[in-house]
Amino acid sequence: MADRHSRSADVSTGGPGVTSSHARPAGATASTGVLDGQPGGNAPVPPDFRINGGGLGGGGSLPRRKGFGAESMFRGLTLAAGTMVLVIIVAITVFLIAKAVPALRADDANFLTETDWFANDSPPRFGIAALAFGTVVSAVIALVVAVPIALGIALYLSHYAHQRIATTLGFLIDLLAAVPSVVFGLWGVIVFVEPVRDFSVWLNKYFSWIPLFGGDGPFGRSLMLGGLVLAIMVLPIITSLSREVFMQTPTANEEAALALGSTKWEMIRTAVLPYGRPGVIASVMLGLGRALGETIALAMTLGFINEISPNIIKNGGNTIAANIANGFGEAGEIGRGALIASGLVLFTITLVVNMIARAIIYRRREFTESAA
Amino acid sequence: MTATTLPAPGQSPKLHTKKLPSVAFLGVAVVALGLSAAICYGTGIGGWVLTLVVGLVLYLVGIFVAVNAVEGRRSARNRTWSALIHSAFVLAILPLASVVWTLVSNGLDRLDGDFFLTSMNNIGARDPNGGAYHAIIGTLEQVGIAALITIPLGVLGAIYIVEYGRGRFTFVIRFFVDVMTGIPSIVAGLFVLAFWVLIVSPWFNDGAPVFSGFAAALALSVLMLPTIVRSTEEMLRLVPAPLREGSYALGVPKWKTIMKIVIPTALPGIVTGIMLSIARAAGETAPVLLVAGGSAAINFNPFSAQQGSLSLFVFQQAGDASRFAPARAWTAALTLVALVLILTIAAKLLARRNRIPR
Numbered sequence: 045m046a047d048r049h050s051r052s053a054d055v056s057t058g059g060p061g062v063t064s065s066h067a068r069p070a071g072a073t074a075s076t077g078v079l080d081g082q083p084g085g086n087a088p089v090p091p092d093f094r095i096n097g098g099g100l101g102g103g104g105s106l107p108r109r110k111g112f113g114a115e116s117m118f119r120g121l122t123l124a125a126g127t128m129v130l131v132i133i134v135a136i137t138v139f140l141i142a143k144a145v146p147a148l149r150a151d152d153a154n155f156l157t158e159t160d161w162f163a164n165d166s167p168p169r170f171g172i173a174a175l176a177f178g179t180v181v182s183a184v185i186a187l188v189v190a191v192p193i194a195l196g197i198a199l200y201l202s203h204y205a206h207q208r209i210a211t212t213l214g215f216l217i218d219l220l221a222a223v224p225s226v227v228f229g230l231w232g233v234i235v236f237v238e239p240v241r242d243f244s245v246w247l248n249k250y251f252s253w254i255p256l257f258g259g260d261g262p263f264g265r266s267l268m269l270g271g272l273v274l275a276i277m278v279l280p281i282i283t284s285l286s287r288e289v290f291m292q293t294p295t296a297n298e299e300a301a302l303a304l305g306s307t308k309w310e311m312i313r314t315a316v317l318p319y320g321r322p323g324v325i326a327s328v329m330l331g332l333g334r335a336l337g338e339t340i341a342l343a344m345t346l347g348f349i350n351e352i353s354p355n356i357i358k359n360g361g362n363t364i365a366a367n368i369a370n371g372f373g374e375a376g377e378i379g380r381g382a383l384i385a386s387g388l389v390l391f392t393i394t395l396v397v398n399m400i401a402r403a404i405i406y407r408r409r410e411f412t413e414s415a416a
Numbered sequence: 417m418t419a420t421t422l423p424a425p426g427q428s429p430k431l432h433t434k435k436l437p438s439v440a441f442l443g444v445a446v447v448a449l450g451l452s453a454a455i456c457y458g459t460g461i462g463g464w465v466l467t468l469v470v471g472l473v474l475y476l477v478g479i480f481v482a483v484n485a486v487e488g489r490r491s492a493r494n495r496t497w498s499a500l501i502h503s504a505f506v507l508a509i510l511p512l513a514s515v516v517w518t519l520v521s522n523g524l525d526r527l528d529g530d531f532f533l534t535s536m537n538n539i540g541a542r543d544p545n546g547g548a549y550h551a552i553i554g555t556l557e558q559v560g561i562a563a564l565i566t567i568p569l570g571v572l573g574a575i576y577i578v579e580y581g582r583g584r585f586t587f588v589i590r591f592f593v594d595v596m597t598g599i600p601s602i603v604a605g606l607f608v609l610a611f612w613v614l615i616v617s618p619w620f621n622d623g624a625p626v627f628s629g630f631a632a633a634l635a636l637s638v639l640m641l642p643t644i645v646r647s648t649e650e651m652l653r654l655v656p657a658p659l660r661e662g663s664y665a666l667g668v669p670k671w672k673t674i675m676k677i678v679i680p681t682a683l684p685g686i687v688t689g690i691m692l693s694i695a696r697a698a699g700e701t702a703p704v705l706l707v708a709g710g711s712a713a714i715n716f717n718p719f720s721a722q723q724g725s726l727s728l729f730v731f732q733q734a735g736d737a738s739r740f741a742p743a744r745a746w747t748a749a750l751t752l753v754a755l756v757l758i759l760t761i762a763a764k765l766l767a768r769r770n771r772i773p774r
Contacts, residue, residue, distance in 0.1 A: 118671035119580055125572035126581065126589050129645065132638060133592055136599075136607040143610040196504025204501060215764070220512060222692075222760045224699025226727045227519065227749045230734050234742060235518045236511070239465075246462060276511050307494035330598065337600025339702040340727075344734055365602045369702055380609070387606040391599070398598035402591060 140388040147381025155385065161350055161367065163382035164375060170382050172364060172389055174350040178267060179363040179390075181356065182342065183335035185271025186278055191328055193275075194282035201283075202290035203312060214287065221280035229344030232273040233265070237345070240269045244357035255354040265347035267361035273341050278331035285330065289323030290316055322404050329401030337394045339365035364390045436486045444482055448474035472503060523750025526743045536712040536729075541738040548748050550714040551729035554629055555755075557718045558708070558725060559698050561633035562640055567690055569637075570644030571679075577645070578652040579674055590649075596642040601635075605703030608635040613707050627709035629718030632725065635703035640693045647689025651682040684766055691763035695756045701727040726752045 148155055150168055158171020197217075201210045244263035251257045293316045301311040342363050348370065349360035368383045375383055452470035456462045476496055484492035531547040539546035573593075577586055608631050617626040655678050663673040679686070704710070709722035710732060724732075726748055733745035 115669050115671050118674075119576075122572045122576035122580055125569050126576035126586075128569055128573060129589055129593050129596060129641065132641070133596060135611065136603065136638075139607055139610040139615070140603075143614065193504045193508050196501045197508055200501050200505045204498065218764070219757060219760060222695055222699070222756055223515075224701070224727055224752055224756060226699065226701045226730045227753055228515070230730055230745055230749050231515050231518060233734060235514065246466075250461065276515075279508060307490055309494040309497040310490065312497075333598040333600075337598075337602065339600065339602040340705075340731060344731065365600060365702070368602050368606065369705055372706055380614075384606050384610055387603050391603045394598060394600055394603070395595060398595045399591075401598075402594045405594075406591070 136391065137388075140384055140391065143381050144385035144388050145381075147378050148385055150378050151382070159350055159352055161371065161382075163371075163379040168378050168382065172386050174352050175362055175364045175367050175386060176389070177352045178346070178361045179336055179365070182267050182271045182274055182346075182361065182363055183332055185268060185356065186274035186335045187328065187332060189272060189275040190279045190282060190331065194279050194331075195286060195324065197279075197283045198287040198290055199312060199316070201287050203308070203316065214284070217280045217283050221284065225277060225338060225341045226344075228273055228277050229341035232269060232341060232345040236273065237264050237269055240264060240266075240272060244268065247357060256356050259355045259358045262359050263357050265345060265359045267346070267356045270342045270345045270361060270363075271356070273345050274335045274338055277338065277341060278335050281334055282327045282331045285327035286320060286324045289320040289327070292323075293319045322407065326401045326404040329397055329404070333394050333397045333401065336397065337365060337390060339369050342366040343369040434486050436483055440482060441479060444478040445471075445475050448472075448478050476500065519746065519750055519753060522743070522746035524747075526747040527750065531744070531747055535714045537714070539712070541736075542740075544740045546740075546744060548726060548729050548744070548751065550711065551724045551726045551748065552751070553714065553716065554632075554704075554708070554711075554723040554725040555698055555727070555752075557716075558629050558632045558636060558704065558723070559694055561630060561718060562636035562697055563690070563694055565633065566637040566640040566644055566693075570641050570690075571648050571686065573641075573645045574648035574652055575674055575678075577649050579670070579678070593642045593645045593649075597646065599639070599642075600702075601639055601700050602702040602706070604635045604638040605706035607638065608632075608703065608707050626720070627707060627722045628720060629708050629715070629723035632704045632708035632723065633718065635707055636697040636700060639700060639703070640697050643693035643696065644690055647692065648682075648686050651685030651689065652678060654685065655681045684769075688763045688767040691759050691766070695759035695763070698759070699727055699752060699756050701725075701731050704728045705731065726755070 147163070147168070151158075151170060152167040153160075153169040153171050155171050157173050158169060159174035161170045161175070162168060163170040201214055201217075205213065241264035244257075244266065245261075247257040248259070248261070248263065252259075297315040297319065298311055301315045306314065343366040346361045346363070346366055347359035348362050348366075350362050351360065353360070364386050368387055371379065371383060449467070449471040452474050453467050456467045456470060476499055479499060480492045480496045483495045530545055532552070533549055534545065534547035535550035536546045536548075537550075573589075577590055577593075581589065612631050612634055613625045613627060617628070617631070618624060620626070659677055659681060660673055663677045664670070668676070704725045705728055708725065708728070710724045710728050711722040712724070715721055715723050730745050730748045730752065733741040733748065736745075
């Protein structure tokens, strides 16, 4: 918000310049050109001064050269380590593309619209349409179930629960985020599948007129099971981030709402929720990224039928990541390339989702800092 | 509960309009449950689960109507939302309690010496024994190597961001460190598969790709790097500036200040972040599945042949047709969770004890 404010200030100061024809902007560029050109001798001075000031305490008599060697070496080392992150992200893209292109060339079908995955046949036919569909549907189920519950818990922890209870429960929820996904997968496929199957049969009995719950079995290892397991896994992520955001609500805002006579819920609706909205959106996006990329839990719970069908309770469903984990064992040369190509798609999607989430958080951070 | 949620401090009864007595809520609950039981069992559309769900809905409607009649609409809305928030909390506790309960009760079956001292070598479908020794070794070696690679890299990267980096380039690095925390583990596995296993490792092995524990360690370090950079960065930012300035004033060069003053001050926090990222890496399955291959036999050498890991062991045993496999899977899962949680809890306690005062 602070960002937007300053931007609008720029616009208003720039306005007169624009209205008084093009002479002004042209003159501005010319003057900067003069500035750049004339004190060219002065230009190196500030950096030089900066290096001296930054490297050493300043006195001219200090042994500058000797310190400079170790200093620049250390600086270079840290720079290399810092750049490593960018190198890895670029390398992921480059190597995945390098391995995916030969397989995509060999593909007999359209990679984006084909639903089957017969990458090891000759000629290979594979496409990610059904996989992408399953990925999106399972993530949507997970978010639809998890977001309201997670927000409820976050509000409970930040505004309803007793301080000590809230701290303990917050700690427990952080621990939950650390439980490996393979454990949730094992629990899902052995324990959770039973109630979900009963629920699916029940849904099918009374609501089979809705396409989502139609079909005639077998039920259980369905997109719904996968989606619900995912919901349990993304719950801690969304909860802990939105709880933090809710707790940052300025006390003044809350007290002002209460002083105006609002009930607790009205206080939450008018003070806490508007303040926390960007943070909540970001936490949901992070949860979405996790749900889209989750591999092992879905590889263990889904029924593996590649088809695009609106039915979410029938055995079946497959996602990009689960397909990689389960199809990797019997994949040949082309098969591996095909799986890597699907991984490239997944990487791109999650990268975009995460970048949006982080951008929201960054903007929010500026806002909170200026507010504080 | 209901009394404290009322914002108005009104002690004098005159300021307050009528209040619904708390017995009324109990009454509404009982009526709602009874009604829903009558509906569900009477028409035969569901069992006790549906009874509870319908009962909850009826309870919410009931308190809204009751409070609306006595205390007014705003208060009714307040009470209903409060009940909803509390029930969301209970709803979330149920599956989590179920996970913990089944994990412990099923995991205790095979929690014996045999499990920790034998491998799955020559264990057929009809053998009830067999263990996870090879998998535990794999996990420890892979995570250890990954930590050796990542810790220096991550800490140095964080030092660059905090101490040296200025301007747009540093912002880009920070942004992508954050973005990188969200990379799916399977993508990290595919990257190491494409880069190390299929392209680099054939050079050392006469053209044949090598699936190894080291490749798994590389994939894990891709996953660990952003978390370590992020947590270290936050800890370095907490180091008070006067400490650095005092050191500069004594004529100590910047790199020495960082190594001797900044890092030791922030060390407990840095260690906490490292332990958390190690715990997270120990639970990863997908990259190990792709690049280490998994093996039933004990393999101490992370560089040569295929290697298993604890999480991969759970995955493989869960998919195994043997009727003894699920018990092994549960025990391995319990071991894995114990390992991860011990690391996590220790890290959090360490962080709490050695918090730098702001």
